[in-house]
Amino acid sequence: MINKKFKKVVSMLLVGAMVVSMAACGKKGDDNNKGNQSKDGDNNNKVEATKAPAPENEETVKSLAEYPKVDSFNYYSIGAGITDEEFNALDLAKLVEDQTGYKVTYSQSPADPMDAQTAITNIFMLKQDYQAVKVGKDQFYTLLAMGALKPITKYIEGSTNLKDQISEFGWGTASKDGEIYAIPQKNAFASTAVGICYRKDWLEEYNVANPSAQIPVPSEENGYSMSLTDYKTMLTYFATKVPAGGYAMAVDTNVVYMENILPAFGIYHEWADINGQLTYVVNQPGFAEYAAYMEDLYDNGLILYQATSDDAGAVKSLQSRTAGAGRIAHWNAFAIETTNAKEGTDLSTYTDDSIGYISALVPDDCKGDKSKVRVFAAEGYVYYTVIPNFATEEQAAAYVDFADKKLDKDFFLKLVLGTEGDTYSIVDGQYYPILPAFNDKQGFSDKFIDGTRENDYAAYWLCRVRKTAAQEKMFSQSNYNVGATGIQNPVTVMPPNEAYDTYYNAANIEVKNAIVISMFQKDVPFDLAAIQAKFDEYEGKAVTESVNNWYGSWDLKDQFNTVRAR
Incomplete structure (x- = not known):
C-alpha cells in the first residue's frame, strides 16, 4: 500500500505540473520529438492522406481513418518483470506492429509502487516523451482531476472496434463532463478467487x-x-x-x-x-x-x-x-x-x-x-491508458487507432491466446492452453492489451486457469454460475x-x-x-x-x- 502522505505530496506535485502543462496546452511541446518525427527524421508529422477537415458544425462522425496521425510513438506500460530491451524484442511486440502499422517503443513502470508513482508524476510534470501511458484506476482519476489528460472522444466515436467492444459502463468510468479521457481495461469477468x-x-x-x-x-x-x-x-x-x-x-x-x-x-x-x-x-x-x-x-x-x-x-x-x-x-x-x-x-x-x-x-x-x-465477486476496470494533454492531436489519433486495430476480432484472439494447435486448443467450444508453448509464447500477452473485446475476453481468459486440471476443477466449482451468484x-x-x-x-x-x-x-x-x-x-x-x-x-x-x- 502506498504511503498516504506520499500520495498527498504526489497530488500537490501534479497540481503544479498541470499549471505548467495547461499554460502550454495550445502549442506542441519540444520534448516529444519521438512522436512528432517521421521515420526519415523530418520534424513534420508524417500522416496518412486525409480529407479536408469538416466544418465545425458538421454533425457527421468522422471515421478514425480520416484523422491525421503520426506513424510512431512512445508508450509507458505496466512492468512485466523483464528489461525494456527484452520487452521491445518480444515476438508479441513485432506481432502488434505488423497488425497496427505503428512503430511503438515501450518503457515499463518500476515494480515498486512508490517508484512507479514517482515515474508517472515525472512524465506529466516534466512533459517527458511519452504519448500513451497506462496507469491504475486511482492514478487515472487523480490525473483526470488535475486536467492532465487529453480528451479522445471524437477518436473513440470514429473507431471500428473500441466503441462497440467496451461497454457503456466502461466508457462511463473513463469519462468526465461528457468527454472520454482514457481507454479502460476491464478484468475478464466478475469471479471469486x-x-x-x-x-x-x-x-x-x-x-x-x-x-x-x-x-x-x-x-x-x-x-x-x-x-x-x-x-x-x-x-x-x-x-x-x-x-x-x-x-x-x-x-x-x-x-x-x-x-x-x-x-x-x-x-x-x-x-x-x-x-x-x-x-x-x-x-x-x-x-x-x-x-x-x-x-x-x-x-x-x-x-x-x-x-x-x-x-x-x-x-x-x-x-x-x-x-x-x-x-x-x-x-x-x-x-x-x-x-x-x-x-x-x-x-x-x-x-x-x-x-x-x-x-x-x-x-x-x-x-x-x-x-x-x-x-x-471481484470485477472492475483496473487499468486506463491515457494521453498526456501536451501530446498532439496526430499522436492522440495514432494511439487510439493503434488500440482500435488490436481489437480486431481475429487479431485479438491471436494476441491473447496465440495460434490454435500451437499454443491453445478448443475442446467443446472452450479454450485450453497447450503447455509449455502457451507459457513461453503468450506469457506477456496481457501487457500488450489496451481495452478488450469484453465478451470474448471472458472466454479467452479462462484458458489461463486451465493450465492444470486441479486449478480448473477448483476455479469452475468455486465460480459455478457466478454470473448469477456473484x-x-x-x-x-x-x-x-x-x-x-x-x-x-x-x-x-x-x-x-x-x-x-x-x-x-x-x-x-x-x-x-x-x-x-x-x-x-x-x-x-x-x-x-x-x-x-x-x-x-x-x-x-x-x-x-x-x-x-x-
Whole structure:
C-alpha cells in the first residue's frame, strides 16, 4: 500500500505540473520529438492522406481513418518483470506492429509502487516523451482531476472496434463532463478467487455411516453449496478423522471476513448497499450472527487459527492432510491435489478425488437451492491508458487507432491466446492452453492489451486457469454460475476518496485485529458494539460518510452489475 502522505505530496506535485502543462496546452511541446518525427527524421508529422477537415458544425462522425496521425510513438506500460530491451524484442511486440502499422517503443513502470508513482508524476510534470501511458484506476482519476489528460472522444466515436467492444459502463468510468479521457481495461469477468477446500472422501464416509442424516455433497445440483448446520456437522466429523495435532478447519492469519461463509448471513461484500447506503461489513445486518457462528466453531475446537506466519496456514495444513477444510485460492489447488500423486503421474492432468470445493455456505432454509448461492465477486476496470494533454492531436489519433486495430476480432484472439494447435486448443467450444508453448509464447500477452473485446475476453481468459486440471476443477466449482451468484463491491470502482484513502486501510486492520482477539480466543465473548466502536475510533464514520457522498451522486450506479439480496 502506498504511503498516504506520499500520495498527498504526489497530488500537490501534479497540481503544479498541470499549471505548467495547461499554460502550454495550445502549442506542441519540444520534448516529444519521438512522436512528432517521421521515420526519415523530418520534424513534420508524417500522416496518412486525409480529407479536408469538416466544418465545425458538421454533425457527421468522422471515421478514425480520416484523422491525421503520426506513424510512431512512445508508450509507458505496466512492468512485466523483464528489461525494456527484452520487452521491445518480444515476438508479441513485432506481432502488434505488423497488425497496427505503428512503430511503438515501450518503457515499463518500476515494480515498486512508490517508484512507479514517482515515474508517472515525472512524465506529466516534466512533459517527458511519452504519448500513451497506462496507469491504475486511482492514478487515472487523480490525473483526470488535475486536467492532465487529453480528451479522445471524437477518436473513440470514429473507431471500428473500441466503441462497440467496451461497454457503456466502461466508457462511463473513463469519462468526465461528457468527454472520454482514457481507454479502460476491464478484468475478464466478475469471479471469486477463493473457495473452501474440503476432504470429500471424509464427507462421503460420514454419509455412509449416517444414512438417515446425510449431508448433500457439494455439486452442480446445489451450486457447490452447503448449509450452515451441515457444515458444522461435517467439521465435527472431520475432527475425529484428522491426525493428532490436526484440526477440522484451518483459517489463515487475519482472515476474519470469510467470503464463502458471510453470504449465508446476508453479507455479500465488505461494503454493500443496505437500503441505499453503502455500509461497512461489521455494521451490516447479520454480522453478529456470523461472528457467533465462527466463534462457536472455534470454541468447539473445530478451527485452527494461524496466529503467526510461523504457524501452518490452510494450504500447508491441507497439503499435509492435517486439516479437513480451509479457504484457499484456485492457484493453490494444484499443490494440494498433487501432494499424494504417484511418481510418474502427469500432474498437469491429475486431480485428487478425495478433494472437493465449496463455493459458499447458505442458510439452513435454503439448503440445496443453488439459486440462493452468493459469492463475493471481484470485477472492475483496473487499468486506463491515457494521453498526456501536451501530446498532439496526430499522436492522440495514432494511439487510439493503434488500440482500435488490436481489437480486431481475429487479431485479438491471436494476441491473447496465440495460434490454435500451437499454443491453445478448443475442446467443446472452450479454450485450453497447450503447455509449455502457451507459457513461453503468450506469457506477456496481457501487457500488450489496451481495452478488450469484453465478451470474448471472458472466454479467452479462462484458458489461463486451465493450465492444470486441479486449478480448473477448483476455479469452475468455486465460480459455478457466478454470473448469477456473484455480487460486487461498488467501492472497487470508486475514484480517489480522501477520507477512504487516508483512514480506511488502518481502520480495517484494527477492526480485524479486534475481531481475531474476540472470535478466535476461548472464553472471550464477542462484543459487536466494541468492534463497531473500534471502526469509529479510526475515523470509520468519516469514511462511511465520504463513501456515501460519492455513492449518492454516482451517475453509473444503476448500470453497476449487482445481484440483489434474496
